[in-house]
Amino acid sequence: MMQNHSREFYRAIIGNSMDLIAVMDEEGNYSFIGDSVTAILGYEPKELLGVNAFSLIHPKDLPAVQAMLENLQPLKPTVFPLLRFKTKDGGWRWLESTLCDMLQNEHVQGILVTSHDVTEATELAYQNDFHQAYYRSLFFEHPDTVFTLNLHGEFQQVNKHGQTLTGYTESEFLRTSYTTLVHPDFLEITEKAMQKVWAGEAHTIEVCIITQQGGLKNISVSIMPIYFRGKLQGAQGIAKDVTETVKAQQLIQEQAQQLNNILESITEPFYALDSSWRFTFVSSAYASYMGLDQTAIVGxxxxxxxxxxxxxxxxxxxxxxxxxxxxxxxxxxxxxxEPRTLQVSVYPSTAGIAVHFIDITERKNLQSKLEKLSLVASKTVNGIVIMDADSRIEWVNDGFCRLTGYSRDEVLGLKPSDILQGPDTDPKVSKRILEKYKTLEPFSEEVLNYRKSGEKLWFYIDVTPIFDQEGKLVNYIAIETDITEKKEAEAKLVKLADDLYKHNLDLQQFTYIISHNLRAPVANALGLTQLMNKLPKDSATYHTALQKLQGSIQQLDTVVKDINHILSLRDSGRVSTREQVSLAQVCQDVLDHLGEEIQHIGANIKIDIAPEHCLLSIRAYLYSILYNLVTNSLKYRSEKRQLTLTIATERDKRGYVLTVRDNGLGMEMHLVQNHLFQLYKRFHPNIYGKGIGLFLVKTQVQALSGKIEVESAPEAGTTFKVYLGAKHV
Structure with missing residues (x-):
């Protein structure tokens, strides 16, 4: 039989319930709240009557609550998500609530709220989720390969780096034994390590694995057992790729061995000591020299x-x-x-010191002998140089210092060629001397050297190699004789011979002039004079002979003037002052002088001379050379085509090359090349000319220390190249 209970009965049940029961109106204000609120939130029930429930809800949870209230249906309980309620002391408690709309119920007339405190369970779940997230991050995001094994040694989980390390995908790893990856040579050490892990001991080993592609990698693996509630569940490991590290270590070992081999290869004694003065390295050369056991003394x-x-x-x-x-x-x-002289070098190192020495007893003895010989050598007139096996000066006598101007201290340790040879020293001679040094045989040579002051100095050198008792080269001795006066005399003789040769050519030319150009007008004049003596002075024949006599005398005068002009060129070339001359300006002056003739014949002139092309020369000669060459091009042009004349300059190693090229009549070079620059030689008889222009050009080019070359072909034109050896600006 159902019993009727009093209000106190229900209040007692509600008040002692573990759940918080409350009623709130449509605005969320509490109209009733159970006594359990004190145990859950710390409030007395009367403190919350009339208080809006929303003010107690955490601001981040409030929007979700308000959204669900809008969809609340009458008399249909609705479970709300977890939300936080403020406690009286300012803290927060997690509540799980159920709301039921009982506004239409005449006994309730409000929204029934039943809440259960789930704070401890919620925080425990949060801690579990946090630790799970931490573990998952450590497992899956670790930069190395992380894996778990079951008790059979089969992979259960592998992070994404496992595929990078081995080439196997995650699915290929699962249920696969770790032994399938380990290289056979490392199976035994791996099995021993796993036995320690199954016995509860973490372990780290380095092994070699075989990748899916068949390659080999060295890895360092740290493996530890996994226990759950005191029972072994499997193992977890972290594998790191140390292939490059292993290679680096191997390289270091190889380099250390190589260094040891290098040190052993040093023929002179060498050893190293640590900070406690203990031998850390001893070369075989040192042990042998000292008569010690190489391995026994280390340490x-x-x-x-x-x-x-x-x-x-x-x-x-x-x-x-x-x-x-x-x-x-x-x-x-x-x-x-027995006493030995040692040359010792001691070097600091990070671990201690290193010692290297050379036995120089024989060298010191030889040096003593050389010092005695130097007393004799120092008094000789010639220069004497003693060099080591590398041709570096060890000693020079006073004669060398007097001849070269260098002091003994200035040249010690240097090679003679480094301080004595200069810009005009013949490279071929320098190379020949170096090659003779390599033969290790005595040799002699003449070479142009320079004093310290820059003055040129010719030496006749006589070099003799010196060997020790074992046949090893130890020194060179060079005797240097000053032959400057001899070489200058030879140069004067060469120049004199050249001048005589040129004078001989001039005499040949003058002989030609006298025998041909002078003889004809003189003979004509003599004949006409004899004829005129026999003719009446008032006869027509007499007047005709007189006119011819005048013509012969004029021809004779022309030849004499030509000879004077040539001789004046010879003399002026020796005394004329040289100046900076612009080739472009000289060319322009010539073309301006011949402008009317160039315009008259319609010649096409091409100029390729850079404004900066200037040189030290005789301007009048350059003008005359260019004038004669251009005049020849105009005179000997072809009537079949327009004359094209090109004038250009370019640099060469001696100075400049002046080129004059035309497309005129040209010449048969094999016929004219031996007579081209001789006096009164003409090669186009149908065109008026005296045959003196090219002779003057050649004379002036030689006066400028230059040379001239010709290329020509009939109806193809002629090219003159003038090589001017003067220094350019």
């Missing part, structure tokens, strides 16, 4: 192995180098079975 203290060194200069220098970290080089006497 031992040098002062204990060789106690006699403690009282030497070597002991003091080694400590100074170790403290100051500055290299030291010195000579010392080592009292072996």
């Amino acid at each position: 031992q203290v040098i002062w204990e192995v060789l106690p006699g060194l403690v009282t030497t200069k070597f002991y003091k220098v080694c400590h100074e180098v170790a403290e100051q970290k500055i290299s030291a080089h010195f000579e010392t006497i080592y009292e072996a079975p």
